[in-house]
Amino acid sequence: MRLLFVEDDADIADAVRGNLERSGFAVDLAYDLAEAIAATESQKYDLVLLDLGLPDGDGLALVHRLRRRRDPVPILVLTARDAVSDRVSGLESGADDYLVKPFAHAELVARIRALLRRPAQHLGDRITVGRLAYDPGTGTFAVDGQPFELPRRERALLEALVRRAGWVVQRGTLEDALWGFAEEIESNTLESHVSRLRRRLAQADAGVEIRTFRGLGYMLRAIGG
Amino acid sequence: MRRSRFSLIRRLIWQFSAVTLLAAALTTLAYALLKEIELEYELEDLAQQMANRVRRGDSRGPTAPDLELQLDEELQGRIAAMNALHLRVYEAATRRLLLSYDHEAGLPDGVEAIRDWPPGIFTFTLGPSASPIHEFGFIEELPTPTGAWVRIVARRGPPELRDYIYWLSTEFALELGPVLAVVGVASTILAILTVKRGFAPLARISAQAATIAPGQAACLDPAGMPEEILPLVEAINHLLNRLQDALAQQRRFTAVAAHELRTPLAALRARIDALPPTLPQRQGLEAAIERMARLVDQLLAVSRLEGGLVLLDEDLDLCELVQVVAAELAPLAAREDRELTLDLPPHPVVVHGNRDALARAIANLLDNAFRHTPRGTPVEVQVSEAGAVRVLDRGPGLSGHAPDQLFQPFARYGRQHSHGAGLGLAIVRDVARLHGGRVEAQDRPGGGAIFTMELPLAHR
Structure with missing residues (x-):
């Protein structure tokens, strides 16, 4: 399972990547929109974790770009914006799920597994x-x-x-x-x-x-x- | 401030009526005076004509021949036409009577003028012992073609009320009245039409303004607006623009604040999640993070409420909303070994408002009950068909606090259980007010408190 984590805050990126790796995921980091676009074009990911507020643009631009290319990769938006209208615009632009910061690691893993559409036992879970x-x-x-x-x-x-x-x-x-x-x-x-x-x-x-x-x-x- | 409201059209109608009546009155007066003047002219002319017709008669005596006055038919007709006229013509030098005409016979001779004021109204004395009478008339000495002068005295009696009534009924009703009526009615109608047409665009932009939701980019359409109203529309549009700018700025601030506050919390949370689950400090750290996250939530909620960013844009079923919120808080209730029950009417209770804000208000009411009552005590949520959400607990009750005080920001009571920021109930109050509702707190019979948020039902 290879994930791309797009997050400009190095502290949170580092911490969340550590947790995800311990849960058995391989994680690539992208710190801004340009890096994220380059990464998605050179590598096939099973899932993209996306922060919306990036230094060089809105994370939703990546969603639009991926969906225009008919890339079905699941996208889980991680954001500090919690208004329903933000959620709706995120989901309408083609993101699959939405998680508001701060989040518990268990919740993040549960959402990722749900999006990967893998039955739990394949991940070794009872x-x-x-x-x-x-x-x-x-x-x-x-x-x-x-x-x-x-x-x-x-x-x-x-x-x-x-x-x-x-x-x-x-x-x-x-x-x-x-x-x-x-x-x-x-x-x-x-x-x-x-x-x-x-x-x-x-x-x-x-x-x-x-x-x-x-x-x-x-x-x-x-x-x- | 005194509230003065008036209808332009009503005001126009009575102003036009007043002006028309005043014009009629002034014209009546003018005509009445003109009538007098006309009569005076006519009398003067008659006197002149009569003087011109005085001749020397055939000489009967040796001295001077007598003066004679013969009236032709035209002059006789004119004299007869002057109603109630008494006429005497004397030879000025001898006071010999040349002509006497009485509409009603019987005026004695020797009439003398004393005074001529106001013009045309003379004061006559009829004989030496009689008291003076005021009459409309004419006294003058005029030269004749014979070289002798004649003295002409004419009286027409006092001007009477019936003269004016007669004049009014003929001159005014038949000639002036219709013109005034037509002009008055036509100008009133024109004024009303002008006002109505001039204000029609105002009704249109009023309707337009009513549909503008706060925060929505919109301006009023100045098309078809009269010049007089245009500055108002432009001023309103300017104001709308500034409001939109302020709201956009507020929205940016809230978004940035949310990001800046939540991102470090997320990093911290991720770090804590990386700690071994058995570490004894972990629980305390998690609790602290949750408290911080809650505080940030509440502060952002306050910021949105006060910044006017909460839009009432949805019809919502309070029952469904209470179920969603209660389901989210059920795990907490289970951990604290509480019975959490919902008492909902069988039909949807629909209010118009903002889902986020109402869900937060309901959550805050529940949260308040959880925080201020001991573990293991039950909490009940009721929704009434009238649009009230009621949270009932079995805690210490209001413990003497004034209900209004509890809804003030940072007014914390029952401190021993409280880890809240003190904003929860204040947010409930603000959300209720924003939706046109109100909040209430009271002691519950048998112990405990009842917190109520009453909301108006949506118009169907």
């Missing part, structure tokens, strides 16, 4: 929450390395929750996961599935809890995390 582990490649769960068997609807529910572990998953999304089985859902179906799932997780001592946010949805998180 999702673990508490003692619960999920393998997206096979769609199976394990607790402390032991396979954790579930009925298919509860497994679908847990999959939806574990993919957004630590964040609220809205009711609608969970209902869609259940609807996938093309069976009629009664009004209390989601609640009853969640409570059954809670019991199973507790019995298996998975070290996770499902929190209810009434009016919003559910969140899977490690107990005490």
Whole structure:
């Protein structure tokens, strides 16, 4: 995975490159627009990380240039501008995603992986929450390395929750996961599935809890995390 | 300041009416005076004609022959036409009566003029014992072709009201009235049309000005504008330009400030991320960075709000916005072992405004609840169909603080939990005001506080 990081601030460029290299990416640096253009024309990158405020022009000029050349390379804009209008103009000009400074490294890596459209397991990742582990490649769960068997609807529910572990998953999304089985859902179906799932997780001592946010949805998180 | 509003058209109508009436009154007066003058001329002319017709009669005696006055038909007609005329002609030297004409008979002789003022109005005495009367008339001694002089006394009685009424009904109503009416009505209509046409472009640019959003590059179109209004339009355009410049400068400043403040934070954050996860200092560093990042966020939000950069350009569903913001803050609620619940109406609650600003205001209300209440206490968000977002907590309540005071910048209360910059609630207040709404804080029955942001619903 070779990334181009276009950033005029040497301090941030150096620090972020170090982190990305430790996460297994190869990173080239470009300090201004001219260097970035030269780099994209001589080398094929898997992804471009782009700061918008560059000394010799607006980073969006690079986006325009790449898209005019029909270069499909994913572009993740890293910027200090956070207004929605900035985001919209960035995305409209052809950037794929937008991250506002300062950002956590984990968030940056998550966005990069999403843009590379590589299933997580190809990067050697399983999702673990508490003692619960999920393998997206096979769609199976394990607790402390032991396979954790579930009925298919509860497994679908847990999959939806574990993919957004630590964040609220809205009711609608969970209902869609259940609807996938093309069976009629009664009004209390989601609640009853969640409570059954809670019991199973507790019995298996998975070290996770499902929190209810009434009016919003559910969140899977490690107990005490 | 006294507010004086007036309608140009109403003002024109009454001014024109007043001028027309005044003109009618003055003309009536002038005509009335002219009428008197005409009568006087006519009398003078009659007297002259009569004097010219005095002849020496056939000599009957040995001395001087008598004077005679014969009136022809034309003169008789003219005398008859002068209503209510009493006429005497004497020989001046002998006071012998040559002619006596009475419209109504019975005027005694010996009429003498005492005074002739105002012109044409004489004061007569009718006999030695009678009191003087004022009458319209004529007394003069004129030479005749015979060489002798005659004295002519004419009285026409006092000018009467019915004379004027008669004159008004004929002269004015039939001749002057129509002209005045036509001129008055026509000039009023013309003036109204001119005003309306002159101000039509003003209505157009008013509509144009109403559509200009703050910060939008725009100027008023001066096409078809009368010269009198043009300077106003140009002054407004000049003002608009300066406003746009100021806004553009503000926008540049905010963008540069955002970049300059966030870039070092990003570098610092990246450095911290490079530290081993087990390092005990890491958590403190991360917290400090987050606090700094929050402060920068809030300062930039204040800068945008105060710089007029926040545009109300969208219809938004408050329920959806509250869900998005609450979902972002849910992980924090989970970490602090809080119950976070949303109580939303089943239908969208639509307001017109700015998504960023409203999302920040809602986040700040939630953030305020999290900061000032102990871990593990519940926080509830309600949206009412009337457009209010309410955040209810079970913390210490307002603890005696005046609600208005809490929304002042840097007014921090319950310091023990507070790591905020003290701008959060002030931003909520400013965002609410910008949207035409208001904020409120009150103690919650059973303990805790209720912070409310009320927004007007969008017009459908």
